[in-house]
Amino acid sequence: MATGTATLHAKSLLGENGWLENVRLTLTDGNISTLEADCPARPGDECHNVIVSAMPNLHSHAFQRAMAGLAEMRGTGSDSFWSWRTNMYHFALSMTPDDVEAVASQLYMEMLEAGFSRVGEFHYLHHDKDGTPFANIAEMADRVASASATTGIDLTLLPVFYAHAGFGGTAPTDGQRRFINSVDQFEKLIAACNITAQNHDGMVVGVAPHSLRAVTPDELAKISQMVGPNPVHIHIAEQLLEVKDCLAWSGQRPVEWLLDHADLSAQWCLIHATHMTDDETTRMAQTGAIAGLCPITEGNLGDGTFPAAPFLAQGGKFGIGSDSNVQISIPSELRQLEYSQRLHHNSRNAIANISSSTGRTLFSHALSGGATALATDSGIATGKPANFIALDTREASYLAEDHILDAWIFAETITVGDVWVRGKKVVQDGRHIARDQIAPRFQKTMCNLLSK
Template sequence: MASIHAKLALLPDGWASDVRIGFKGRDIETVDAGIEAGPDDERHDVLLPAMSNLHSHAFQRGMAGLAETRGPTEDNFWSWRTVMYKFALSMNPDQMQAIAAQLYVEMLEAGFSRVGEFHYLHHDRDGRPYADIAEMAVRIVAAAEETGIGLTLLPVFYAHSNFGGLSPTDGQRRFVCNLDSFGRLLDGARHAASRLPGAATGIAPHSLRAVAPEELAALTKLSGEGPIHIHAAEQVKEVEDCISALHRRPVEWLLENAGVDGRWCLIHATHMTQEEARGLARSGAVAGLCPVTEANLGDGFFEAETYLANDGAFGVGSDSNVLIGIRDELRQLEYAQRLARRARNIVAVPGGSTGRRLFDGAIAGGAQALGGRSGLVAGAPADMMTLDRSAVPYVGADQILDHFIFANGIRVGSVWAGGRKLVDGGRHLRREEIAARFRRVMAELVTH
């Protein structure tokens, strides 16, 4: 059994001093507080549970920073999507695996130990399936295996360009399946993921605009007991189109018709009424928030105050992967609320730490959304991270997470995923070789 001793550790019931964590294989076996470090313990200052990144489109990491030039008219989500489609159409399996591996290195270095890969880049560049219909899912699994990150693979069903069953556009040709072909793809994805220790597979109907109601009903039957993730109410136009087609707002329609429960994660849920926010919270589902991407795309503000007041579960994801960071996502979540309401410390409970509320909520909700457990507790995966506060040794336990999220003095040190130490001194153990391949691939993509 390996063991870590921390001067401070964040346990489920709060900060504790002199904590020894014993772990064997992938899981934590023992947690003891108030105990002296032993001769064989690996010693650290601050130990936290690592976090789940509940929403990622790995291939989009390749276009980070490449869509920030203004077009001839006003830019918005839909003009960005056109750029994204062009990039998606250019990538072969080797290139996507290289980009995904680089992304997963960056996630681990940020303190994410598991990723929910909302995977919809399925087919060859001409739109025809590969000989192995799950070829691109196999590459996602390979990238996770290379880097060591935990994986919840979420194959995406995408059939239409908009509400009313409209035919997909040519730019969507790599994404599109019918129910029969998606069933085969899902089987292949499950088989690939089954070879990766600790991996899980769920299902991802892309959105109500891309999935007809009868298709959504069929898909939920395919999901088994796994997670179900869906984009919902990210954009005002999406809400307006949904009202025109289904006579309900997206979140409202899902709550009334889809049997939304604790297996579900509604990604973004940006444009909700207060009643929808209360209903989503009561459902037990997770709101999958991607604050950096939502800001980058100009999506809008999540109804956090009402949702959290009703004990709604939430987690964070990096979505378009324009920037990777736990602190960045959590800070942006709080700052968006401050700007919307012209107030401070919106997410915190009265008298409580904003950083702690953000971190605890995202740890619990992220694990739920990806079908796992979280926390420094016996039986949970040994997914852990250390913080280096040597630059600010005066910061005490009650302010550590506030400082980590909102200031600059505290950094991620080491990260374990499934009991394997993958990041040391803030750097992934395979960073150099994976980054070198990524640079070669990006040079190919941006010059063609």
């Protein structure tokens, strides 16, 4: 958290209740201490054209950043999520704690440069290469936390409970050995992560039962109670084969089963939730659970299309995540989501309400839903953490208000300039302040990984 006081001025600022003009912000000890609209800039103010809130990234597997661009060779048969997973296991089994920290640092730097201010790290690479727990059971989690501290991104750590290879308690495979914990062992991991959080400002510890195929019902009930009111995230209904296998196991579809057997609320984030019936969609929206959408990864893996229009029509809430981290971009995630709906419904501006900006609608939903999913605050207002982006509008200086968001998301004529997290400027002119230190370490790490 930044200490001291700074003052900024924006010609336009997207506040909690809409656009404001000529806004003067005072930042004190990482928070917004004053926000004055219709106020001219004063000597010494740092001046910007447009300021909007920074975005939460609600779903990330940091180590998979090492795979970006390395899983696009077609195999001998039909490629799918399951063939991609084989490649992912190869990287998961080869990485050391130093490797994970270097890759996570590169990733989190890129997230900040993209305008994300907090990451929900769905962390399941727990143990040593042979599956043996480290002497410090939270060694890998500590490396993730260290990467967040090095880069300045806020962290909601979501340690993953993973115990089985399939529905009904199937024994795990050897390729999953670094993920696996017993309930008792996992409870010790959570305790260790909570100790780590005490030394990292703003860090939140939630929990992530990996999926219904990786936990039994009894385990799910125990795991979801380990973090009190903090976030509970779970992969659900991402793949058609998952739906088929869940029906064979329980007679119910994955989301249907979860709705009937878990006390869903805004504490829960259902990652993907791609394959739902109309009834599941309505019921999920009514619980207040957040849909954790990862449109780029879902498109990359050929997962399917989330039923966004009916979900939002029922009051559903969503946030966005970068998941496999094949690309890190707020506008690309939101644009992919909207375009998937346009292709599915054969219509334009599929998510926005009548006479509303699609860019503003997407941005506002993702901001609010992502903050809820990561147990953090969002928006720019007095008393809130100073987490925001100064957009570079030089290529489209003629635009105002919602057209700015539309151009950023759909045309990319507007880009991220500067980024603040809890009052500290971590990105300037689109470049992270520590890029010259972080990027070479990542390059060296990747060369070593690819030589194995």
